[in-house]
Amino acid sequence: MVCTGNICRSPTAHGVLEKLVADAGLAGRVQVDSAGTHGYHVGEPPDGRSQAHAARRGYDLSAQRARQLVAQDFTAFDLVLVMDGSNERAARALCPPAQRHKLRRLTEFCTRHRDAEVPDPYYGGGAGFEHVLDLVEDACAGVLAALGAAGGGRPAR
Template sequence: MVCMGNICRSPTAEGVLRAHLQQAGLAGQVAVDSAGTHGYHIGEAPDPRSSKAALQRGYDLSAQRARQVSAADFQRFDLILAADRANMTALRALCPPDRVARLDFILAPLGQVPVLEVPDPYYGGAGGFDRVLDLIEQASALWVDRLRQTLSMAAD
């Protein structure tokens, strides 16, 4: 899960997807992490507003710390999901050509054309954080379904 600073959207997406995977019994089979394309907040906890909104829905982001995307991420992860087009552009610039197929958007399963972006709530009010959670919860449920199918096919 990747956004710009790794303190609002991507840690929220990490926490929500991790919880949904756990509920689906897939937590031990899928590694979830988040990062930012920029190093503005390295080592910082998620934005308190993100943490508060997430906690109100049962997602604990308190153990997360911001980090920047690294070259190793393109080797380590089968999927790297961007919050928006700007971050996708940054990821494509860093990504080895043989790994570009691993890039997608966090909200891709929602089927919006053009791909719906996760709005950045950083400069807005509390409602923006709830909107981010609404979108990410919907997409995460669909990602879990996709991952379950992928894991099932790999086991066959």
């Protein structure tokens, strides 16, 4: 899961998919991680608002710490899921050409929502964080379904 600073959207998606994977009994087979395209917040926990909104829905983000996306992530993981066009461009610049098929937008996996991007809630209010959760829950359910269809088993980011 990849967003800009790895403190709002990508940790939320990380926490949601991690819980869905665990609930499906796949925790030993599917690895979930998150990173940011920029190193603004490396080592910091997720934004407190992200944590609070996620906790209300049963997701614990407290153990996560921000890190920056690196080129090796594209070989280590089967999927690198970005939140928006800006993140996609930044990730594509790091991505080895042979791994470009792994780079996708998280919203491609949505089944109920039609948003093309997961918007950054950082400068907004609580409704933005709730909208992120709505999109992320929808998309992560789609990711889990896709992993099941593909046989799962390798790490996914």
